Amino acid sequence: MLISYLAAWIVLLLLLGLSVLSAYLPIGSLHPLVNFGVAVTQVAIVFTVFMRLTSPPRIKWVFAGAGFFWLLFLFVLGVIDYLTRSGFPPG
Amino acid sequence: MSAITADLPPSYLTHEFTLRSWLLSTDHKRIALLFFASITFFFFVGGFAATLIRLHLINPSTHLLQPDTYNRMFTMHGIVMVWFFLIPSIPTTLGNFLIPLMLGARDLAFPRLNLGSWYLFNVSGLLAIYFLVAGGVDTGWTFYTPFSTLFSNGHVIAAAVAVFVNGFSSIATGLNFVVTIHRLRAPGLTWFRLPLFVWAIYATSVIMLLATPVLAMTLALVAVERWLGVGVFDPSLGGDPLLFQHMFWFYSHPAVYIMILPAMGVVSELVTCFARRPVFGYSGMTYAMIAIAVIGFFVWGHHMFVAGISTFSAIVFSLMSFVVAVPSAIKVFNWTATLHRGSISFEAPMLYALGFIGLFTIGGLTGLMLATLDIDIHVTDTYFVIAHFHYIMVGGTVSAFFGGLHFWWPKITGRLYSEACARGAAILTFLGFNLTFFPQFILGYLGMPRRSYTYPPDFQVWNVLSSAGASILAVAYLMPLFYFAWSAFRGERAGPNPWRATGLEWRTSSPPPERNFERTPVVTCPPYQYDPVDGSYVAQDGVANA
Amino acid sequence: MQYASLAQQGETAQLGMWVFIATEVLFFGALLFAYFICRLSYPEQFALAGRDSKILLGAINTVILLTSSLTMIAAIELVKRGRRHAERLLLLTALLGVCFLGVKGYEYVQDFQDATVPALNFLLKPGYHPPAEIFWIFYFVATGFHAVHLTIGIAILLIMAEMTRRGRFSPGYYAPVETLGLYWSLVDAIWLLLFAAIYPLGRAAS
Numbered sequence: 001m002l003i004s005y006l007a008a009w010i011v012l013l014l015l016l017g018l019s020v021l022s023a024y025l026p027i028g029s030l031h032p033l034v035n036f037g038v039a040v041t042q043v044a045i046v047f048t049v050f051m052r053l054t055s056p057p058r059i060k061w062v063f064a065g066a067g068f069f070w071l072l073f074l075f076v077l078g079v080i081d082y083l084t085r086s087g088f089p090p091g
Numbered sequence: 092m093s094a095i096t097a098d099l100p101p102s103y104l105t106h107e108f109t110l111r112s113w114l115l116s117t118d119h120k121r122i123a124l125l126f127f128a129s130i131t132f133f134f135f136v137g138g139f140a141a142t143l144i145r146l147h148l149i150n151p152s153t154h155l156l157q158p159d160t161y162n163r164m165f166t167m168h169g170i171v172m173v174w175f176f177l178i179p180s181i182p183t184t185l186g187n188f189l190i191p192l193m194l195g196a197r198d199l200a201f202p203r204l205n206l207g208s209w210y211l212f213n214v215s216g217l218l219a220i221y222f223l224v225a226g227g228v229d230t231g232w233t234f235y236t237p238f239s240t241l242f243s244n245g246h247v248i249a250a251a252v253a254v255f256v257n258g259f260s261s262i263a264t265g266l267n268f269v270v271t272i273h274r275l276r277a278p279g280l281t282w283f284r285l286p287l288f289v290w291a292i293y294a295t296s297v298i299m300l301l302a303t304p305v306l307a308m309t310l311a312l313v314a315v316e317r318w319l320g321v322g323v324f325d326p327s328l329g330g331d332p333l334l335f336q337h338m339f340w341f342y343s344h345p346a347v348y349i350m351i352l353p354a355m356g357v358v359s360e361l362v363t364c365f366a367r368r369p370v371f372g373y374s375g376m377t378y379a380m381i382a383i384a385v386i387g388f389f390v391w392g393h394h395m396f397v398a399g400i401s402t403f404s405a406i407v408f409s410l411m412s413f414v415v416a417v418p419s420a421i422k423v424f425n426w427t428a429t430l431h432r433g434s435i436s437f438e439a440p441m442l443y444a445l446g447f448i449g450l451f452t453i454g455g456l457t458g459l460m461l462a463t464l465d466i467d468i469h470v471t472d473t474y475f476v477i478a479h480f481h482y483i484m485v486g487g488t489v490s491a492f493f494g495g496l497h498f499w500w501p502k503i504t505g506r507l508y509s510e511a512c513a514r515g516a517a518i519l520t521f522l523g524f525n526l527t528f529f530p531q532f533i534l535g536y537l538g539m540p541r542r543s544y545t546y547p548p549d550f551q552v553w554n555v556l557s558s559a560g561a562s563i564l565a566v567a568y569l570m571p572l573f574y575f576a577w578s579a580f581r582g583e584r585a586g587p588n589p590w591r592a593t594g595l596e597w598r599t600s601s602p603p604p605e606r607n608f609e610r611t612p613v614v615t616c617p618p619y620q621y622d623p624v625d626g627s628y629v630a631q632d633g634v635a636n637a
Numbered sequence: 638m639q640y641a642s643l644a645q646q647g648e649t650a651q652l653g654m655w656v657f658i659a660t661e662v663l664f665f666g667a668l669l670f671a672y673f674i675c676r677l678s679y680p681e682q683f684a685l686a687g688r689d690s691k692i693l694l695g696a697i698n699t700v701i702l703l704t705s706s707l708t709m710i711a712a713i714e715l716v717k718r719g720r721r722h723a724e725r726l727l728l729l730t731a732l733l734g735v736c737f738l739g740v741k742g743y744e745y746v747q748d749f750q751d752a753t754v755p756a757l758n759f760l761l762k763p764g765y766h767p768p769a770e771i772f773w774i775f776y777f778v779a780t781g782f783h784a785v786h787l788t789i790g791i792a793i794l795l796i797m798a799e800m801t802r803r804g805r806f807s808p809g810y811y812a813p814v815e816t817l818g819l820y821w822s823l824v825d826a827i828w829l830l831l832f833a834a835i836y837p838l839g840r841a842a843s
Contacts, residue, residue: 016703050709
């Protein structure tokens with residue numbers, strides 16, 4: 001059990017390194033994808049390993065997921081306005 | 092206190108009489124009464140502001156209030172009524188008192204958090220009183236930027252902090268209810284045997300938990316911008332005032348569902364009991380409430396149709412707003428179907444419930460009109476909108492709140508109230524309400540803008556009618572103070588189940604003992620097992636005509 | 638009181654913390670939404686502004702926080718197994734939290750010296766436009782709220798450490814420590830998302 005925490009910690013540090021290194025590579029518009037992709041992966045590892053989302057009671061998944069799922073509503077419906085405005089992006 | 096409980100059996104009221112035992116109580120029933128005191132106070136603060144507004148609007152030229160004062164009055168009315176009365180009303184009073192009883196539990200999952208929620212509410216209330224007394228805010232309850240952040244000379248930061256802290260109280264209450272309903276149901280009480288009031292509180296709590304944090308961050312950003320003089324909504328930096336509106340309404344639209352869902356739960360309890368019929372379409376009712384809670388998060392842009400959002404996005408929000416009306420309509424159909432061929436009696440709670448159904452329907456239909464883009468362009472920011480939301484929040488929520496108060500009064504206090512006085516108050520409420528707010532639909536249609544301290548003389552007759560109605564409504568709302576007070580001291584003793592209702596809360600004494608039930612109930616029946624033919628019923632623990 | 642067992646009570650407390658976690662996701666998520674819209678609106682200015690964030694300090698802080706999650710979970714495991722001196726790991730976790738705050742404070746000082754603090758000391762560099770300041774407003778609001786959450790966590794850690802030292806927890810009852818562990822990991826997770834939003838921006842030479 002303890003070894004899985006250590007392994008997760010190492011993976012998290014490696015992912016951090018990946019994110020930092022990728023920042024200096026000329027990958028253009030892929031930057032946000034890589035940086036946030038890494039962050040989301042790291043959060044998933046923290047949730048499942050350190051916060052033991054997989055252990056009972058199972059309803060925890062619903063609560064954990066609900067927050068992120070609801071954020072999608074804000075992001076998607078919110079960005080639709082901006083993306084369909086004329087003259088966007090302004091800068 | 093001893094005068095009130097003199098001839099009552101031992102109960103949560105007689106458990107201990109010290110002030111300390113009330114102020115540090117973790118008993119959900121006492122905390123419900125503590126909240127009741129707090130929200131009643133704020134109801135009168137908000138009502139005071141409304142009184143001044145309606146007095147001022149009787150005459151467009153003899154300005155009772157200075158224009159700036161008028162702005163602060165409608166802002167105070169909105170902030171206080173929304174966050175310090177309507178949102179907490181049913182959940183923290185009836186919800187707190189009844190949820191453990193309806194579940195067959197001894198208390199909520201986190202009793203100390205419940206007490207903490209009351210103290211947080213009071214801290215936010217004190218902050219609110221501070222900024223109101225210090226001179227108020229003139230931004231409207233909606234705090235639109237850049238006026239609120241850069242140009243208003245009101246106490247915006249104090250108001251934002253007060254509402255921010257109030258949000259913690261909301262979140263604490265919602266958290267408690269969600270965990271309690273998941274974990275503390277009595278044996279045999281499956282999800283689809285829960286009374287609809289419990290489902291309603293659950294759906295409300297989900298909204299409270301997921302929407303309030305967004306408001307908190309939005310107000311924090313407003314406070315930061317006002318304090319620093321620069322911010323993310325500031326157009327001179329390239330910020331977008333509409334970003335504030337998106338974030339604000341992402342919370343504030345679901346907030347109106349926080350205000351109406353508990354009322355719908357109450358109405359379901361009242362209609363079934365006083366029509367002596369099981370609810371029509373129980374699962375439809377539960378799915379409808381869940382649908383309202385979820386879809387309610389998709390519609391916020393309908394507050395921004397003329398603010399500058401893209402036409403495409405306006406169409407999306409308009410469509411979503413039509414969709415969210417469907418589950419509400421289903422509920423109205425199902426209540427009506429429950430009444431059909433029922434054995435209906437017109438006690439005060441039923442009068443309030445029937446009033447709710449009619450007034451909510453009008454409010455809902457006018458909401459559909461507002462969701463229609465072509466109509467909204469003409470009536471947005473007019474009295475049409477004001478009438479619409481008052482039909483829902485006052486005609487709807489406040490009616491249901493009063494109905495619930497009357498229904499559960501015997502359970503809470505162990506005494507009966509004067510049915511004649513209560514029926515009179517209910518009817519007066521209905522008449523006063525319609526006289527107050529129906530003219531406002533006409534005013535909005537004619538073009539009178541909201542939040543305006545004056546108006547063209549042509550509109551005066553409707554304004555006078557509305558103010559006259561408000562005076563009747565005020566009397567109707569004050570009447571319960573008197574007959575409830577009389578009931579508390581001199582009312583006839585109530586038995587455990589004066590209404591012959593089926594919920595678990597009626598299977599214990601009135602008022603309940605401190606630990607709620609002598610023995611944990613075991614549930615064997617779905618709710619609302621009434622027989623309209625002879626009025627007999629089976630309570631949820633299987634006991635007939637208990 | 639009303640729970641069938643301590644285990645049931647412990648699970649209920651965990652569930653309560655998960656519900657709270659959902660609210661925190663929306664709190665910081667709302668800020669990230671605002672950031673997202675502003676960055677979409679002014680991608681070039683955000684990249685320019687992001688270049689001035691101190692990625693080394695940010696990365697060091699990330700390592701500190703990730704390690705503190707490890708020490709936190711180790712402390713919980715010790716309590717669960719009835720081993721002694723779990724409070725030392727709790728105190729170590731708190732110490733790492735304090736180190737994070739120290740590095741952050743140092744970083745704030747550097748930010749001030751670089752004139753990237755809105756309202757207090759902000760200078761628009763040549764070639765930069767006003768939206769760059771919006772990036773820095775986000776930076777301070779986000780890291781400020783995160784620091785508040787971290788500080789609260791440190792305070793509760795100290796309380797829990799003292800309670801552990803006094804033997805209040807055992808393999809039969811450790812729910813409060815476990816619940817605190819959830820909160821601490823949440824603070825960690827929030828930082829990971831903020832890191833991605835603040836530090837890797839604009840590093841690649843354009």
